[in-house]
Amino acid sequence: MKKPSSKIREEIARLQEQLKAAETREAERIGRVALRAGLGEIESDEAELQAAFEQVAQRFRGGKGVATGKRSVGDGSSGGASGTKDENGAAQSSAGEA
Known part of the structure; x- marks a missing residue:
């Protein structure tokens, strides 16, 4: 039986609201982690931060792609900025740190 x-349309609207709520929860979680890691103190443009987050x-x-800071349609891989790991194994980007 067809709907x-x-x-x-009602179902799409409901799902869009669910998506918005899920994205908000994820953004808040990642934002809290980023602030605890000290990213709030780094003066860098959004493209550099995007590239660093893509590397992470x-x-x-488990991929080997390197981020550019630009969204890639398709598989999500991109190339560009370099990063290192600290003694705890956490990724650190050398780009844009002041």
Whole structure:
């Protein structure tokens, strides 16, 4: 039995709200971790921070891609900025630190 378009629209709206709430929770969680790691004190432009976060994401996914700070449509891999690990194994980006 087919759903009427109005029901599908309602379901889409409900799912969009769920997505928005999930993204907000994830952003808050990652933001808290970033602040505890001291990223709030680093003066850097968004592209550099994006590149560093993409490197961290690749590391945790087990990939070998390097971030550029630009979104890539498709597999999520990109290339560019360099990073290092501290003695605890945490990724650190040398780009944009003041």
